[in-house]
Amino acid sequence: MATDLGHGCNQASPPARIGILGGTFDPPHIGHLVMATSVREALGLDVVILMVAGDPWQKTAAEGVSPASDRLAMTQAAAQGVEGLEVSDAEVRRGGPTYTVETLEALSRQHPGAELFWILGADAARGLDTWHRHEDLMSLCTIVVVDRPGALMEVPEGIHVSFVESPRLEVSSTELRARAAAGRSLDFLVPPGAISVIRQRGLYAGDDDGHRRRGASDARR
Numbered sequence: 001m002a003t004d005l006g007h008g009c010n011q012a013s014p015p016a017r018i019g020i021l022g023g024t025f026d027p028p029h030i031g032h033l034v035m036a037t038s039v040r041e042a043l044g045l046d047v048v049i050l051m052v053a054g055d056p057w058q059k060t061a062a063e064g065v066s067p068a069s070d071r072l073a074m075t076q077a078a079a080q081g082v083e084g085l086e087v088s089d090a091e092v093r094r095g096g097p098t099y100t101v102e103t104l105e106a107l108s109r110q111h112p113g114a115e116l117f118w119i120l121g122a123d124a125a126r127g128l129d130t131w132h133r134h135e136d137l138m139s140l141c142t143i144v145v146v147d148r149p150g151a152l153m154e155v156p157e158g159i160h161v162s163f164v165e166s167p168r169l170e171v172s173s174t175e176l177r178a179r180a181a182a183g184r185s186l187d188f189l190v191p192p193g194a195i196s197v198i199r200q201r202g203l204y205a206g207d208d209d210g211h212r213r214r215g216a217s218d219a220r221r
């Protein structure tokens with residue numbers, strides 16, 4: 001169920017163990033959902049929040065990203081009805097560059113005493129030492145890394161992480177945008193609700209390189 005955790009006012013008692021999977025979600029896919037549910041189960045988390053990135057500062061202006069409203073709508077549709085998954089627009093509402101450390105600080109304030117787990121794939125983990133205030137970030141959460149086909153399971157020196165097993169799924173938003181632009185099916189790779197949003201809004205259609213307004217690099221941080 002999609003919930004606006006950013007306001008922190010719609011829960012009777014805050015969850016004690018909160019996972020956060022940050023991403024551009026352009027579009028969300030089974031890789032995201034399977035890693036979120038695998039980590040939730042493995043670590044006994046109360047909830048995993050799909051945190052939709054606002055303005056990804058590590059992308060160049062030329063690459064661009066689909067509008068946040070479209071990415072939020074797809075992600076909410078993807079998580080709809082999945083127990084223990086929520087979607088937050090907190091980073092989108094905050095505006096400006098998206099810094100994970102600020103998201104974690106906000107969540108700590110909203111959920112005092114909660115244990116936070118920042119979840120990411122092995123490709124994203126390799127750049128953790130470039131993230132803004134990464135040492136503060138490590139003091140705010142446990143960083144949880146899952147394997148990703150094509151990425152080495154390595155983290156930069158000095159970065160402490162926990163590894164969690166999850167099925168390895170060779171799928172990426174970049175590849176899915178290209179498939180959609182080529183008129184190929186997204187069935188079983190993207191949840192049906194998110195496919196409906198893509199169709200209704202005409203996303204990813206009609207670009208020669210398979211991307212409407214963006215390139216392939218990672219959004220974080």
Ligand code: ATP
Nearest residue numbers: 022023024025031120121124148169171172173174
């Ligand atoms: P793009 O190709 O646009 O970069 P993506 O598929 O990498 O999209 P993101 O929204 O960039 O998706 O990823 C958000 C997080 O999910 C990152 O930490 C990334 O490593 C992780 N992730 C995405 N897909 C997978 C996958 N198939 N297996 C493991 N981790 C994944």
Ligand code: MG
Nearest residue numbers: 216217218219
């Ligand atoms: Mg990525």
